[in-house]
Amino acid sequence: MVNDGWHVYVVRCGDDSLYTGISTDVARRFAEHQAQGARTARYLRGRGPLELAYVTQSVDQRTARQLEYRIKQLSRAEKLQLIAGQLQLDITP
Structure with a gap:
């Protein structure tokens, strides 16, 4: 995984809940979570x-x-659509 700049990520937990975070190194951050x-x-x-x-x-x-923040405001169904690639979010600086 390329670690250029900032990334937003969603983790699916064993209880099927979803956690959203940001990091400059998602692989490292995910390893810390695990x-x-x-x-x-x-x-x-x-x-x-x-x-x-x-x-x-x-x-x-x-x-x-x-x-x-926008992802955290989504309903669970919308988050699942985002994960499946059926929903696009755009934030322009």
């Missing part, structure tokens, strides 16, 4: 196994945070 250590997002603790369900690149941190 390790269930001190750097794991609190929400993800004990919710394994985890699956990286969606990743998209953003132009900068501000835009990544805006997109993360």
Whole structure:
């Protein structure tokens, strides 16, 4: 996975819930989540196994945070459409 710039990602948890986050290195951040250590997002603790369900690149941190917020405002059905590629979100800086 290319780690240029900021990315927004969605993780599917073992209980089928969805977690959204941002990172400049999604592979590293996902590994931290899977390790269930001190750097794991609190929400993800004990919710394994985890699956990286969606990743998209953003132009900068501000835009990544805006997109993360928009995704978090979506209904579960809309998030599943986003993951399946049936829904497109656009944030322009």
